[in-house]
Structure formats: C-alpha cells, structure tokens
Amino acid sequence: MTILIKNVLLGQNHLDVFIGGDGRFSRIAPNLDLAADTIIDGTDKAILPAFYNLHTHAAMSLLRGLGDDKELFSWLSQDIWPREETFDDEIIYWGTKLAALEMIRSGTVGFSDMYFEQKAIMQAICEMGMRAAVSFVEMDLFEPDKTKAKKEDTEKFLTLENPCPERISKFLAVHAVYTTSEELIRFAVETAERHNMKLHIHACETRKEVDDCLAAHGCTPIAYLEKLGALSPRTILAHAVHLDDRDIEIILKHGVTLCTNPASNLKLCSGAFMFKKLWDKGAFITLGTDGSASNNNVSMLDEMKLAALSAKIQSGDPTAGSAGQIFQAATKNGAAALGLDAGVIAEGKLADCLLVDLNNPLLVPNYNLISNMVYSADSSVIDTVICNGRLLMLGKKIDGEEEILRQAKKIAAKLA
Numbered sequence: 001m002t003i004l005i006k007n008v009l010l011g012q013n014h015l016d017v018f019i020g021g022d023g024r025f026s027r028i029a030p031n032l033d034l035a036a037d038t039i040i041d042g043t044d045k046a047i048l049p050a051f052y053n054l055h056t057h058a059a060m061s062l063l064r065g066l067g068d069d070k071e072l073f074s075w076l077s078q079d080i081w082p083r084e085e086t087f088d089d090e091i092i093y094w095g096t097k098l099a100a101l102e103m104i105r106s107g108t109v110g111f112s113d114m115y116f117e118q119k120a121i122m123q124a125i126c127e128m129g130m131r132a133a134v135s136f137v138e139m140d141l142f143e144p145d146k147t148k149a150k151k152e153d154t155e156k157f158l159t160l161e162n163p164c165p166e167r168i169s170k171f172l173a174v175h176a177v178y179t180t181s182e183e184l185i186r187f188a189v190e191t192a193e194r195h196n197m198k199l200h201i202h203a204c205e206t207r208k209e210v211d212d213c214l215a216a217h218g219c220t221p222i223a224y225l226e227k228l229g230a231l232s233p234r235t236i237l238a239h240a241v242h243l244d245d246r247d248i249e250i251i252l253k254h255g256v257t258l259c260t261n262p263a264s265n266l267k268l269c270s271g272a273f274m275f276k277k278l279w280d281k282g283a284f285i286t287l288g289t290d291g292s293a294s295n296n297n298v299s300m301l302d303e304m305k306l307a308a309l310s311a312k313i314q315s316g317d318p319t320a321g322s323a324g325q326i327f328q329a330a331t332k333n334g335a336a337a338l339g340l341d342a343g344v345i346a347e348g349k350l351a352d353c354l355l356v357d358l359n360n361p362l363l364v365p366n367y368n369l370i371s372n373m374v375y376s377a378d379s380s381v382i383d384t385v386i387c388n389g390r391l392l393m394l395g396k397k398i399d400g401e402e403e404i405l406r407q408a409k410k411i412a413a414k415l416a
C-alpha cells in the first residue's frame with residue numbers, strides 16, 4: 001500500500017509526502033507527480049511525528065475511574081487488585097483494544113506495555129495496527145513457589161508465537177524491587193542479556209520505596225539494581241522520581257533510559273521528576289502515561305503538558321521542560337527506546353506520523369506548532385494517524401471502533 005499526502009505543512013514548508021510500500025517515507029518534496037493507492041489532501045493540515053508511550057498498563061483502561069482520590073494502598077487493595085484477579089485473556093484483549101483506540105485517537109502509534117496475558121495483548125495490538133513492546137512481568141512477592149513458576153512462565157513467553165514481529169517486540173519487566181526477589185531479578189537480567197531484550201522496571205516511584213530499600217538492602221533502589229547487574233543501555237526505568245546525586249551518576253554511567261509519568265506521579269502524590277536536572281546532565285528521557293487506573297487516560301498530549309508543567313514547578317524555573325524538549329521525549333526519544341528507526345519526518349525513516357487539523361481552534365493562531373501541541377492541543381486536533389505506512393485513523397475514523405466500545409461497556413458492567 002502506498003500513500004501520497006499532498007500539500008501538507010512540514011516545518012515552514014508546504015510539501016508532498018510519499019509513503020512507499022515498505023512502510024517508509026520514500027519522497028518528501030514539492031509537487032510530487034506519483035501514483036499512490038491512497039491520496040490524502042493535506043491542505044490546512046500539518047504533518048508531525050507520532051507519539052510513543054514508553055510506560056503503560058494498557059488493559060487497565062477498563063479500570064478507569066474506579067476508586068479515585070484514595071490513598072495508594074487502599075485504592076490498590078480495595079479497588080484494583082480484587083478486580084484484576086477476575087481478568088482473563090478475553091477481558092485483557094478488549095481492555096488492550098480500548099487503550100489502543102484511545103492512543104490512536106490521541107496520536108500514539110507505539111507503546112511499551114507491562115501487563116498479564118501477553119498472548120491476548122499481542123493479538124489485540126496486531127489487529128489494531130500499532131507498534132508495541134510487550135513485557136513479561138517478573139514479580140514473585142518473595143515467595144519461592146512463585147519464583148519458580150515465574151521462571152517457567154518466562155520460558156513459555158520467550159517461545160510464544162509473535163503474531164506480528166514487524167511491529168511487536170518482546171521485553172522483560174521487573175515489577176519493582178519491593179515486589180521481586182533478588183533471585184528473580186538476577187534471572188530477568190540474565191535472560192534479557194541472553195535474548196538481547198530490553199528490561200522495563202518501575203523504580204524510585206515513591207519516597208517509601210526508597211526508604212524501604214534502604215532499610216532492607218542498605219542502599220537505594222538504583223544502587224541495588226546496579227549491584228544486581230540490572231542497569232545497562234537495555235534498561236528502561238519508569239518513574240525515577242526520587243533520585244539522589246549518586247543515583248543520577250549511576251544512571252548516566254550505565255546509559256539507562258528514563259521514562260517519566262507525570263500524571264500518575266501527581267495524582268498519587270508520588271513527587272515530581274527532576275526533568276531539568278536530568279536533561280541538562282544528558283540523561284535519555286522518554287515519556288509515558290502509566291495505566292488509566294492512575295492517570296486516568298493514555299493521552300500523550302495531556303502527558304506532554306503535565307511533563308512540562310511538572311518540570312517547571314519541580315525546578316522553580318519556567319525555562320525547564322521546554323516544549324521542544326518534551327516533544328522530543330514523546331517522539332524521537334520514545335522511538336529510539338523502542339528500537340525504531342522512526343520519530344522524525346524524513347526520507348528513509350519508518351512512516352509513523354500524524355496529520356493535525358490547522359483549522360482546529362486549539363491550533364489557531366499557529367505561531368509555533370510544537371508549542372501548540374504541548375500546551376494547547378487535545379485529541380480533537382488529530383485528524384489522521386499512520387503507523388508503519390498504514391492508516392490507523394483517516395479523517396478521525398478508526399475501523400472497528402464501535403465493536404471495541406460495545407465490548408468494553410459489556411465488561412465494565414460486570415466489573416462495576
């Protein structure tokens with residue numbers, strides 16, 4: 001399938017963009033005279049890189065709005081965990097599709113997921129046309145029987161058929177140092193190295209996590225993870241809110257990727273990510289929404305604005321978390337962390353992109369489109385979404401949307 005987008009705004013210029021059958025931007029130039037399977041009129045639209053959500057629990061979209069405004073532990077124990085215990089592969093399949101629908105509408109084409117029932121998750125993502133890294137989650141609550149079972153299930157995950165290797169990759173995840181034994185973390189590290197997989201870990205989300213780690217191991221979670229060999233360029237740390245100077249040195253030394261999740265951190269009063277300090281020191285920063293149970297959506301547009309505002313209040317500096325830096329974290333950096341040759345609109349790159357409606361009031365006036373996207377836009381500005389050279393949404397229409405909403409409502413009626 002080939003796509004020709006005519007007369008679209010790219011930077012300061014109106015150009016034609018031709019996407020070849022290989023799913024890459026093939027030609028970008030004025031007045032291209034090329035035949036294509038689909039021709040899109042780009043008049044009054046701008047083309048931008050799509051977003052990559054580097055930390056989420058997609059199927060938790062089905063838990064959106066349950067038990068809000070509660071203290072963390074009572075929220076988890078009363079509202080979330082009892083319902084998650086009832087989740088089977090069918091519920092997770094539709095929950096993942098519900099999140100995918102929302103992500104596509106808000107301009108996201110790829111995400112890093114940390115949840116259960118990976119077969120159902122991969123099937124849902126494959127059918128939605130998105131990209132994703134699907135993680136197997138190592139978590140044993142320090143119970144030896146669970147450690148053994150998790151090791152066996154990891155092997156099953158590794159041999160699980162990937163229905164869509166072109167768009168889906170497998171990661172390993174360690175839930176957190178407070179839920180996962182040293183033995184299982186070491187196993188995850190060795191397995192990730194052996195299979196050249198990335199390792200996705202919740203780390204330093206709350207002050208309590210750091211204090212408990214200091215009490216249990218005599219060091220911070222970052223120093224503990226370093227000791228277990230878990231920090232390397234293959235590591236992605238979600239949250240990373242509570243870091244001391246030594247932690248930052250360790251993160252920089254090992255080339256670790258960080259993923260900030262400002263909405264979840266603000267809602268649960270976890271704290272504010274040190275965006276400016278880490279960015280200025282050269283840390284590699286991406287952006288994620290966390291799950292919809294603690295956000296309550298998976299929109300990277302909302303997340304960009306909150307990341308910028310959180311960076312400013314945390315540092316006391318209004319120049320912190322500039323629109324350009326935040327947009328880069330959500331696009332180019334996210335693509336690189338997922339191992340994709342994407343994240344910019346340029347010939348030869350993978351064709352992941354958005355067309356935004358320049359007649360939407362949120363984008364008028366358009367003095368600075370990146371600033372508008374970070375501080376002003378919501379999902380209503382996104383007109384068309386392309387992933388891997390395929391249309392996921394055209395003129396705000398997504399195939400199969402009605403069925404996903406019908407199924408999600410049916411499941412929610414039972415969860416209520």
Ligand SMILES: [Zn+2]
Pocket residue numbers: 055056057202238290291
């Ligand atoms: Zn999370």
